[in-house]
Amino acid sequence: MPEELLSRSFTLHSHDFDKAGETSTEIKGMLKELGIDSQVIRRVVVVCFEAEMNVVMYADEGTLTFVLTDEDIGIEIADRGPGIADLDRALEEGWSTATDEMREMGFGFGMGLPNIRRNSDTFDLRSEVGVGTTVTSRIRLDGVD
Amino acid sequence: MTEYAHGFLIREDDCTGCMACMRACPTDAIRVREGKARAINELCIDCGACLTMCAQGAILPTSRTLEEFADFAFKVAVPSPVLFGQFPLEVRPEHIVVGLLAVGFDAVWDFGVDLRLTTLAIADYVDKWSGPRPVISITCPVVVRLLQVSYPKLLEQLIRMKPPREIAGSEVKRHYSRELGLPEERIAAIYIAACQAKTVSIEQPAEGGRSALDGSVGIPQIYNSVLAAARDAAKNGESSGDLDPVRSVSMVSWSTPRPLADLPSRHRYMSVTGLPNVIRVLDDVEKGRLKNIDFLECSACWAGCGNGNLAVDNVYLSQAKLQTLARDLPDTDPRTEAEVARRYGHEDFSLERAPEPRTTVVVGDLRERVRRMQEAERILSVLPGLDCGLCGAPSCKVLAHDVTSGHASRDDCVFLSKRRVDELRRLYRRSK
Numbered sequence: 001m002p003e004e005l006l007s008r009s010f011t012l013h014s015h016d017f018d019k020a021g022e023t024s025t026e027i028k029g030m031l032k033e034l035g036i037d038s039q040v041i042r043r044v045v046v047v048c049f050e051a052e053m054n055v056v057m058y059a060d061e062g063t064l065t066f067v068l069t070d071e072d073i074g075i076e077i078a079d080r081g082p083g084i085a086d087l088d089r090a091l092e093e094g095w096s097t098a099t100d101e102m103r104e105m106g107f108g109f110g111m112g113l114p115n116i117r118r119n120s121d122t123f124d125l126r127s128e129v130g131v132g133t134t135v136t137s138r139i140r141l142d143g144v145d
Numbered sequence: 146m147t148e149y150a151h152g153f154l155i156r157e158d159d160c161t162g163c164m165a166c167m168r169a170c171p172t173d174a175i176r177v178r179e180g181k182a183r184a185i186n187e188l189c190i191d192c193g194a195c196l197t198m199c200a201q202g203a204i205l206p207t208s209r210t211l212e213e214f215a216d217f218a219f220k221v222a223v224p225s226p227v228l229f230g231q232f233p234l235e236v237r238p239e240h241i242v243v244g245l246l247a248v249g250f251d252a253v254w255d256f257g258v259d260l261r262l263t264t265l266a267i268a269d270y271v272d273k274w275s276g277p278r279p280v281i282s283i284t285c286p287v288v289v290r291l292l293q294v295s296y297p298k299l300l301e302q303l304i305r306m307k308p309p310r311e312i313a314g315s316e317v318k319r320h321y322s323r324e325l326g327l328p329e330e331r332i333a334a335i336y337i338a339a340c341q342a343k344t345v346s347i348e349q350p351a352e353g354g355r356s357a358l359d360g361s362v363g364i365p366q367i368y369n370s371v372l373a374a375a376r377d378a379a380k381n382g383e384s385s386g387d388l389d390p391v392r393s394v395s396m397v398s399w400s401t402p403r404p405l406a407d408l409p410s411r412h413r414y415m416s417v418t419g420l421p422n423v424i425r426v427l428d429d430v431e432k433g434r435l436k437n438i439d440f441l442e443c444s445a446c447w448a449g450c451g452n453g454n455l456a457v458d459n460v461y462l463s464q465a466k467l468q469t470l471a472r473d474l475p476d477t478d479p480r481t482e483a484e485v486a487r488r489y490g491h492e493d494f495s496l497e498r499a500p501e502p503r504t505t506v507v508v509g510d511l512r513e514r515v516r517r518m519q520e521a522e523r524i525l526s527v528l529p530g531l532d533c534g535l536c537g538a539p540s541c542k543v544l545a546h547d548v549t550s551g552h553a554s555r556d557d558c559v560f561l562s563k564r565r566v567d568e569l570r571r572l573y574r575r576s577k
Contacts, residue, residue: 021432039298
């Protein structure tokens with residue numbers, strides 16, 4: 001059983017495009033300070049950022065929980081929001097329900113969840129329509145792409 | 146571990162310990178101990194913010210003089226495009242060439258050709274690049290060093306191509322060796338630099354190995370003498386034989402905030418200037434946000450290379466002069482294109498090796514490092530959070546880290562220790 005070394009929780013606010021990305025920047029700073037391999041850091045940053053953006057764009061509120069063990073990094077993003085009706089489609093590259101406004105801001109290309117999955121060693125997506133979505137990603141510390 | 150060479154020298158006798166440099170440093174590479182500024186070698190990226198901020202003139206560029214190149218048989222100046230915006234308008238580029246010859250150079254290199262070659266090679270490179278985008282420019286040595294220190298993973302997006310000054314350096318050697326029948330090592334290729342970072346990158350290239358250039362001379366080193374001779378040339382209508390170094394717009398654009406004005410429009414090109422902006426943009430690249438950009442040019446100096454710390458004139462003035470100069474210029478010219486046609490495809494512009502991340506020493510296993518980080522957070526929570534700098538570190542956060550790594554004591558904080566207040570009184574007493 002991997003030993004938990006550090007755990008942090010961040011609140012993510014919906015529609016807060018201004019502050020979007022701050023959590024992933026903070027996590028990056030922390031991992032850099034801990035001397036984590038830069039390849040692993042980049043994958044964690046992409047996962048956190050995409051997940052953060054999903055909450056900002058679609059949900060009402062969310063929590064990002066970050067757990068470092070001696071083997072891997074776990075990231076769980078749980079939101080309260082509309083949920084995803086078709087999980088398989090949501091994981092298709094290029095499929096998006098983003099509004100024109102979001103696309104104008106450079107988001108909503110349908111790469112969010114596929115990107116999270118691609119950068120994870122294990123990935124899990126659960127959702128209940130009208131309740132919310134939980135994305136779980138684990139990235140191994142010794143892992144490679 | 147590599148000893149990093151830097152282009153600055155802190156003259157202790159002149160340093161008043163005022164902390165201006167420490168507060169200005171973007172990588173937190175300066176501490177003030179015993180009332181004197183000290184640089185942390187591995188963290189310094191040679192941006193020159195400290196040198197610009199130091200009101201005492203205690204931080205000096207370690208420039209070389211032209212005399213130091215006396216042993217070479219033939220000395221060729223490779224002038225930064227910035228140089229041509231540093232003189233009064235009536236002193237035209239061809240007069241500046243006369244000035245350079247007057248101060249002791251044997252020839253002045255037609256650098257616009259290398260700049261044009263660079264643009265073409267970048268366009269080709271970007272077309273063929275299948276890795277993550279954007280491809281990042283290698284021209285600004287500060288940005289390369291910033292990647293090495295703070296964005297090691299982005300080094301794979303750094304273009305594996307020599308910067309234009311290096312492309313010029315190799316060709317200078319080949320050209321004059323052939324023309325004069327001298328061995329290449331007897332010919333000096335000397336860059337006329339508008340910033341100290343270029344000097345450092347020539348003395349110690351970020352990718353290791355040796356620069357094709359033999360060194361550099363900062364603009365201020367030769368400015369007055371070049372100006373005097375160039376003014377005379379302008380007055381007497383004397384010109385530099387057949388070399389007009391500023392014949393097309395591309396030579397001018399390289400000292401503006403958008404250097405690659407001639408990059409083909411099929412490439413989505415973004416140019417960012419000023420270190421804080423560069424850092425913001427690189428953070429976005431790291432998050433995967435700028436994949437739609439093909440080529441990213443980053444310049445550490447606000448408003449681009451024209452604002453380098455060895456430029457003499459105010460950047461807005463010099464750019465206005467260059468714009469006036471560029472008004473009548475074509476995008477390119479037959480002479481440049483002929484040289485480009487002769488050289489392109491025959492020269493290897495690729496970097497032999499890529500710059501590696503700077504290794505910061507990682508002490509202890511992960512468990513130990515987590516413990517230290519948590520310890521630093523605990524210390525930070527009792528510090529005032531004012532970032533006053535009186536402890537000798539640029540911020541409370543940095544002090545907290547210095548304490549956990551054993552380089553400082555929490556008693557260095559004036560809020561936590563009367564001893565520190567007394568010590569500062571002693572160090573900074575103005576009258577004895």
